[in-house]
Amino acid sequence: AQSVAQPEDQVNVAEGNPLTVKCTYSVSGNPYLFWYVQYPNRGLQFLLKYITGDNLVKGSYGFEAEFNKSQTSFHLKKPSALVSDSALYFCAVRGAKRRNTGKLIFGQGTTLQVKP
């Protein structure tokens, strides 16, 4: 069965420091991986995706993620955190098989707190 794990409920980082939000996945076949961010009382905003190609993916707002097939991980990173990055982050996977079209499996979410 497909699954996504975000091992940390919360990540705290000081403004200006690098940040990492961890994600591991389990899926049959090649995974389609996504990161989304959610601000309070809002929907999810797309940050970046890995479909194929380079293992380092660059996305919106200076975020990037590294796909590691051997470790089945897709960690979200940013070189220098901003207070405005404080939000709830979700990792999601979509199976590559067409029958899984449209269905995203989400991790439980990680709250990122960036302190000034």
Added chain:
Amino acid sequence: KAGVTQTPRYLIKTRGQQVTLSCSPISGHRSVSWYQQTPGQGLQFLFEYFSETQRNKGNFPGRFSGRQFSNSRSEMNVSTLELGDSALYLCASSPTWNTEAFFGQGTRLTVV
């Protein structure tokens, strides 16, 4: 380009009632999916529609249903509401199966 629009934004219903939520996808997007978000269960997939056909369904009781119209707009209906149905319901659209999904702001349903 307008984003995904969900109406209403907030809704309060009484146990036993039914409710209909609406979603207008991004123009040109044919795939519409629905998710339920609760503090305890997180984000859970409800169902997906593509060209008016349900392609996938999550593990929810039959009280949860949906449909998609020829203009790709979608509705979901929950009958015989229970307190546990209180949640943020999110709609997402995407142009094809292998691209990212774009989410609406959600409908906050409170069942009292």
